[in-house]
Amino acid sequence: MSLSVGxxxxxxxxxxxxxxxxxxxxxxxxxxxxxxxxxxxxxxCTGELCQLRDELAGYTEAGVEVVAISTDPTFSLKAFREKEGFEFPLLSDFWPHGDTARAYGVFNDKAGMALRGTFLVDADGTIAFAEVNQPGDPRAQSGWKDAVAALPTAA
Incomplete structure (x- = not known):
């Protein structure tokens, strides 16, 4: 079961x-x-992360750090990042295989991969937005942007 808001x-x-x-x-x-x-x-995945790359300024200008996580090894992630020009870190949940994805409730045991889970964690460490898409089901990133816009601003 994946995590929920709150x-x-x-x-x-x-x-x-x-x-x-x-x-x-x-x-x-x-x-x-x-x-x-x-x-x-x-x-x-490439399409989604390229869209995130192209719209990264909208997140960074709002003070949001972006990290992307897969069960790929670091060597694959390095080649992927260089090929696509990503400016956010690609994190490897390779070993112990999928432990972080499991903790977030988005690990597909049968396929050995993470699902398309997206979580906005607020400054205090609480989930402010959560969405899980199944394999083959691309994400609409408008929900992420709405969640970022709804974050409290720093005083």
Missing amino acids: DVAPEFSLPDQDKHVVSLADLRGRPVLVVFYPFAFSGI
């Missing part, structure tokens, strides 16, 4: 495409958009 976001510490560890705890104090996707280089 739940505390599970902590994670995962290597990025350059093997630098990124922890949710280190990002505390600002909102974080956590985007799970099945596989690097797959058609729908």
Whole structure:
């Protein structure tokens, strides 16, 4: 079962495409958009992450950190990031395989991959937006933008 709005976001510490560890705890104090996707280089995933890349300024200008997580190894993520020019970290949930996706309730055991789960974690670590799409079901990112717009602004 995936997480819902109001739940505390599970902590994670995962290597990025350059093997630098990124922890949710280190990002505390600002909102974080956590985007799970099945596989690097797959058609729908590439389209979704390229749209996120192209619209990244809308998130960063709102003070939102963006991280994308898949069960791919870091080597694949590095090649994917370089090919597509992503400026946000691609995190590897490769080993223990899918543990972070499981914690968020978006791991597909039969396929060994993350579902298309999207979670906006507020500055305090609470889920402010949650959406899970099944394999082959692309996400509409308008909901993410609405959730970011609804975040309280810093005083």
